[in-house]
Amino acid sequence: MRPFTFSRPEAPALAIAGKDAASRFLAGGTNLVDLMKYDVERPAAVLDLGRIAGLREVTQAGGTLRIGALVTNADAAAHPLVLAHHPLLADAILAGATPQLRNMATTGGNLLQRTRCHYFYDRQTACNKREPGTGCPAIGGVNRIHAILGASESCIATHPSDMCVALAALEAVVVAQGPEGERRIPMAEFHRLPGNEPQRDTTLGERELITAVEIPAWDYGAHRTYLKLRDRLSYAFALVSVAAAVTLEGGRIAKARIALGGVAHKPWRVAEAETMLQGQAPGEDAFAAAASLILRGAQGQGHNDFKIELARRAIPRALHQAAHATPQSHVEKRIA
Amino acid sequence: MQNQRIIGTPQDRVDGRAKVTGAAPYVADFAAGQPILQAHPVGSAIARGRILAMDTSRALAVPGVVEVFTHENRPRTSWFGSSWQDEVAPPGQPLRPLHDARILHSGQPIALVVAETYEAARHAANLVTVAYEEEAHHTDLGLRLGTAYVPPKTRSGTTPPPKPKGDVEAALAAAPVTHQARYSVAAEVHNAMEPHATTVIVEEGGALLIHDKIQGVMNTQATVCAIFGLAKEKVRVVTPYLGGGFGSGLRPHHQCFLAVMAALALNRSVKLVLPRDHQFFLAHRPQTEMLVALGATRDGKLTAIRHDAIAGTSTYEDHQEVVVNWTNLLYPAPNVSLSHKLVKLDIESPTDMRAPGAPIGLFAAESAMDELAEKLGMCPLQLRLVNHADTDEVSNKRHTSKELRAAYRMGAERFGWQGRPLAPRAMKDGHELVGWGMATGAWEAQMQTHHARVMLDGEGRATVGVATADIGTGTYTILTQIAAEALGLPMARVTVLLGDSLLPKAPVSGGSWTAASAGAAVDDACARLKAELLRLAQKKGRLLGATLEDLRFADGAMARWSDAGTAIPLADILGESGRDSLVADGKAGPDMLSQLRYSSHAHSAVFAEVRVDEALGQVRVTRMVQAVAAGRILNPKTARSQVIGGAVWGIGMALHEEAQEDHVLGRRMNHNLAEYHIPACADVPDIDVLFVEEHDPRTSPLGVKGLGEIGICGAPPAIANAVWHATGRRVRDLPMTIERVLGLKDTPA
Numbered sequence A: 001m002r003p004f005t006f007s008r009p010e011a012p013a014l015a016i017a018g019k020d021a022a023s024r025f026l027a028g029g030t031n032l033v034d035l036m037k038y039d040v041e042r043p044a045a046v047l048d049l050g051r052i053a054g055l056r057e058v059t060q061a062g063g064t065l066r067i068g069a070l071v072t073n074a075d076a077a078a079h080p081l082v083l084a085h086h087p088l089l090a091d092a093i094l095a096g097a098t099p100q101l102r103n104m105a106t107t108g109g110n111l112l113q114r115t116r117c118h119y120f121y122d123r124q125t126a127c128n129k130r131e132p133g134t135g136c137p138a139i140g141g142v143n144r145i146h147a148i149l150g151a152s153e154s155c156i157a158t159h160p161s162d163m164c165v166a167l168a169a170l171e172a173v174v175v176a177q178g179p180e181g182e183r184r185i186p187m188a189e190f191h192r193l194p195g196n197e198p199q200r201d202t203t204l205g206e207r208e209l210i211t212a213v214e215i216p217a218w219d220y221g222a223h224r225t226y227l228k229l230r231d232r233l234s235y236a237f238a239l240v241s242v243a244a245a246v247t248l249e250g251g252r253i254a255k256a257r258i259a260l261g262g263v264a265h266k267p268w269r270v271a272e273a274e275t276m277l278q279g280q281a282p283g284e285d286a287f288a289a290a291a292s293l294i295l296r297g298a299q300g301q302g303h304n305d306f307k308i309e310l311a312r313r314a315i316p317r318a319l320h321q322a323a324h325a326t327p328q329s330h331v332e333k334r335i336a
Numbered sequence B: 001m002q003n004q005r006i007i008g009t010p011q012d013r014v015d016g017r018a019k020v021t022g023a024a025p026y027v028a029d030f031a032a033g034q035p036i037l038q039a040h041p042v043g044s045a046i047a048r049g050r051i052l053a054m055d056t057s058r059a060l061a062v063p064g065v066v067e068v069f070t071h072e073n074r075p076r077t078s079w080f081g082s083s084w085q086d087e088v089a090p091p092g093q094p095l096r097p098l099h100d101a102r103i104l105h106s107g108q109p110i111a112l113v114v115a116e117t118y119e120a121a122r123h124a125a126n127l128v129t130v131a132y133e134e135e136a137h138h139t140d141l142g143l144r145l146g147t148a149y150v151p152p153k154t155r156s157g158t159t160p161p162p163k164p165k166g167d168v169e170a171a172l173a174a175a176p177v178t179h180q181a182r183y184s185v186a187a188e189v190h191n192a193m194e195p196h197a198t199t200v201i202v203e204e205g206g207a208l209l210i211h212d213k214i215q216g217v218m219n220t221q222a223t224v225c226a227i228f229g230l231a232k233e234k235v236r237v238v239t240p241y242l243g244g245g246f247g248s249g250l251r252p253h254h255q256c257f258l259a260v261m262a263a264l265a266l267n268r269s270v271k272l273v274l275p276r277d278h279q280f281f282l283a284h285r286p287q288t289e290m291l292v293a294l295g296a297t298r299d300g301k302l303t304a305i306r307h308d309a310i311a312g313t314s315t316y317e318d319h320q321e322v323v324v325n326w327t328n329l330l331y332p333a334p335n336v337s338l339s340h341k342l343v344k345l346d347i348e349s350p351t352d353m354r355a356p357g358a359p360i361g362l363f364a365a366e367s368a369m370d371e372l373a374e375k376l377g378m379c380p381l382q383l384r385l386v387n388h389a390d391t392d393e394v395s396n397k398r399h400t401s402k403e404l405r406a407a408y409r410m411g412a413e414r415f416g417w418q419g420r421p422l423a424p425r426a427m428k429d430g431h432e433l434v435g436w437g438m439a440t441g442a443w444e445a446q447m448q449t450h451h452a453r454v455m456l457d458g459e460g461r462a463t464v465g466v467a468t469a470d471i472g473t474g475t476y477t478i479l480t481q482i483a484a485e486a487l488g489l490p491m492a493r494v495t496v497l498l499g500d501s502l503l504p505k506a507p508v509s510g511g512s513w514t515a516a517s518a519g520a521a522v523d524d525a526c527a528r529l530k531a532e533l534l535r536l537a538q539k540k541g542r543l544l545g546a547t548l549e550d551l552r553f554a555d556g557a558m559a560r561w562s563d564a565g566t567a568i569p570l571a572d573i574l575g576e577s578g579r580d581s582l583v584a585d586g587k588a589g590p591d592m593l594s595q596l597r598y599s600s601h602a603h604s605a606v607f608a609e610v611r612v613d614e615a616l617g618q619v620r621v622t623r624m625v626q627a628v629a630a631g632r633i634l635n636p637k638t639a640r641s642q643v644i645g646g647a648v649w650g651i652g653m654a655l656h657e658e659a660q661e662d663h664v665l666g667r668r669m670n671h672n673l674a675e676y677h678i679p680a681c682a683d684v685p686d687i688d689v690l691f692v693e694e695h696d697p698r699t700s701p702l703g704v705k706g707l708g709e710i711g712i713c714g715a716p717p718a719i720a721n722a723v724w725h726a727t728g729r730r731v732r733d734l735p736m737t738i739e740r741v742l743g744l745k746d747t748p749a
């Protein structure tokens, strides 16, 4: 860990004023501090957000649910407003990490957590994301946990979050505050694909602070699921995960939202698949067709080839769970 | 007649409270109230080659950094490679850290930063830059199978495969039913909760007090003395607790050498705690490729067994384990061919990991038996019974005892094995296929020479000392029980001291021999103490004419069995004799005569139920029964914990654990506990452990066989067989990850 200065700004404006490319905000620290220990993140200054008031609230106004950036993952998943209006988000959060981590992890930090790519974490190897231009050893290397969609020749990393997959399916908006004022970034535009700038995970500006996420109203109730497939039954990042919610009218799908985790540099959504399902009776053929559309262009890297087929099976199962109002339980590990 | 029974009763761990409250000091906890330097290693980025140049100037410029040691400025040590051999070293030349510019494996320590604070040391370690000359490396076992060789020198303590019997090829060709397949097990990395660490305290006069994460303090003491040319009196090694040994602590590892080197060179106390990622380049269970061929008559009697194994080792040591012998130990056949070969790879030396060799070989053997049963249309348990080995055909000896049949029976009954459909895919529940599998486990029961001392003080308290380690197995507790029962004292009046090189001599704690050996030595010391007590009492005119057999030791006193009125407190005997304390030394070791004639093993019958999501490949182990025959059970509570611990590791070996190697870089990549998976609580069902009664006075004086390893031995194949029974798919490569369970991964032919 390199020496750094540490400060505790007490208002968003002060945090933003003190922020530059060489400094980092500290929230729960569960990702940033790990990366600093491994000498991957090397901030000259750390700005602890903990003293800033007004970022820890969950509120609801005009149908929109607003979750402050410093609300912990544990609190968000247990909050009555979240459970009442967006239980899919609670499901996704509870599928991730451990209770200890969720007690520390925050909404803002989760959005910005970095990839779990082994090479990214190992400063003794090359990595375009960590040190642009050095190369991507994951291509042709150990890439079982890497992307099958949207990867580039520079980087095949995935975004590891579970929470963000639900936020993407629910069309949440990230609220950010910067020197130029407040900005609202739709989830679909928040995380980037690696392209030839894999060092940039998101479209957030260097001096922008996330203050909240907002989720528009949508009443899907039990017609939802967060299905997560992983290497053990708990405490592992997703190989493939699917967040799905539907609403039915007269036995037909009125609206469907599907996002995939563990497969790309961002939560993966294909609007065409969702539109295609609209008006259809829920059934295996329609679900398989949706899976095909979502996975169009999917490409394996060797070790992760299986994830394409796994996703092809997971999407219909998730849609089946959502359509039948049998959401995946994250206490009982048996897949519904 | 017997004193009050303590042995064989379920007892809480005597060190439990100290451990959960943090009062038990582990290596990194020792500070000795003096400022201590902190050290951090730098590992090699390449797998093979030479260091051309190292720049340590930026590291040295970090405030607080005291020194950066490299091969260029390290202090002189013993030049002779032979001085580096430790008690359990395999044949070869142990890695000598910072010896020269050669790189033998990725992650090899090539520099050590020593600083006033841990933060400074860690930071400075990142600032050391290295120029390498890379050479082509080999880390892919699969590509190097053609270079396999039979190790020219057998590693002491291991039994090489026996000479072939009969004509296996002809017997296989003639057998009406045969099965042949390849099996493999991935390399696993030891990840005890406590990282490898060494704290070296330089005492006045230059003597060293070393706290080292080691399963035998005398191994560290002897190795340090040999390498640094120190007298034994100048080096004391004290390691009272280990946060898990599992074999990774059998040998003093490089961090011990580095910490001592730095302490001697700087004449300051030094602490070196390996970060978790460095832990992944220290030791591992070797990756192993196997071929098993079985031939049988139509009623299942084996006529031919072939089991070949090829394991990876380092370029500098021939690490060997007993992998293939188990197959013939469990099943006799007239035609047998077993082989175990090694392939040199540019990796660090493998090291024993819980039951070294056994779960690897048994995974292949017991999977193959299951496949043979399938071909025979026979119940897999029945096939085991038909081929039950009444004698040990590997060594041509009789068993001291073998209640494996009873274990099969009890385990099957508890599990509800009867009525299991023979065909796979016969049990379904929603999306899940349900499968039942079984397998046999075996582990050698061993004894090693141990010494022990017991001291009785004037208050009637006993203190027992043995240099062995409690590697988390419960040694403190069972030795307390043994001494308490022998001396007729409540357990609370007995204190056991372990893990100090000043204590009576003992080898490393491993191979499941500690309970039998240290236990017998303590028992012997207690017997001698009692004889001395009787002598003292009789000198004062008490209990005249009595022999030890006539006496009962209970409630801190001794008395004639026939007359409770003769009771005299042990403390009073000391008092009357004008002594503050009384000491007796004991010793126990293997009975050579019995070893020549008998072989001794612990056995287990393991039954597992899995549920597999048919489309998504998620495996859940939902039930496991282990029926264990391991001689006398000293403490059913700690014994059960041992078996459960092994069983959980067996689940990990079956489903999760895999060191993922990048063969382009020659580097293990999943070097943290987020990406290297072991079972989480959700992966572990309620494990049902049964102990089969086994009376065995020949195996060890206390009738104990040891339990540290048997729990893992049969678990992986039982789970693999259950996965087949559920899905109809044979997974012959461990771990059984989702892609393998779904058949979405190519397996080599």
Ligand SMILES: Cc1cc2nc3c(=O)[nH]c(=O)nc-3n(C[C@H](O)[C@H](O)[C@H](O)COP(=O)(O)OP(=O)(O)OC[C@H]3O[C@@H](n4cnc5c(N)ncnc54)[C@H](O)[C@@H]3O)c2cc1C
Pocket (backbone or CB within 6 Å): A024, A025, A026, A027, A028, A029, A030, A031, A032, A033, A034, A049, A069, A070, A073, A095, A096, A097, A098, A101, A104, A105, A106, A107, A108, A109, A110, A111, A112, A113, A160, A161, A162, A163, A208, A209, A210, A211, A235, A236, A237, A238, B673, B674
């Ligand atoms: C072992 C392990 C297992 C895990 N398993 C899972 C899992 O299964 N699923 C899953 O989803 N996650 C998992 N996680 C990741 C965990 O969810 C994240 O580490 C956590 O959400 C990060 O939140 P934090 O508040 O601790 O962020 P921090 O570590 O404090 O910060 C992370 C990044 O976000 C930036 N940041 C934080 N807040 C703001 C803000 N308000 N505005 C701008 N920038 C900000 C920081 O500067 C930093 O760059 C796991 C983590 C670990 C260590």
Ligand code: SF4
Pocket (backbone or CB within 6 Å): A115, A117, A118, A119, A120, A126, A127, A128, A129, A130, A135, A136, A137, A138, A139, A154, A155, A156, A157, A198
């Ligand atoms: S996949 Fe991305 S993060 Fe991983 S090594 Fe390649 S560039 Fe780095």
